[in-house]
Amino acid sequence: MDKTFGPSVAAQMTGGPAIVVVCGLLVTAVLVWSxxxxxxxxxxxxxxxxxxxxxSLPASGPVREERQQREPNEVPRAVHPRDRLTPYQIGNSPDRPRRDDTDDGPDSPPHA
Incomplete structure (x- = not known):
């Protein structure tokens, strides 16, 4: 068995634990400083x-929340199915109040 390789490896590893301790002290110092x-x-x-x-509250009292359902505008269709619409072709599409706002369906908000 060749034992000449063993002492040189052991000599190189003696600095390893010292490096770990120095790094630990450095991390501790940074944490204490922070x-x-x-x-x-x-x-x-x-x-x-x-x-x-x-x-404080305004003299008129708290501001109330207004609830209403909005209806989106339709998205324009492309002329040819292979075409795609660009943002300037779609334009600004704001929503609008729902036309039938008196619907008392299950999804309608309670009336105040």
Missing amino acids: VWFGIRVRRAESAPPRPEEQP
């Missing part, structure tokens, strides 16, 4: 607003 820096930044920030500085 916590210290975060505490320093928090102290420099202004305090949160006091209760009397908070926004």
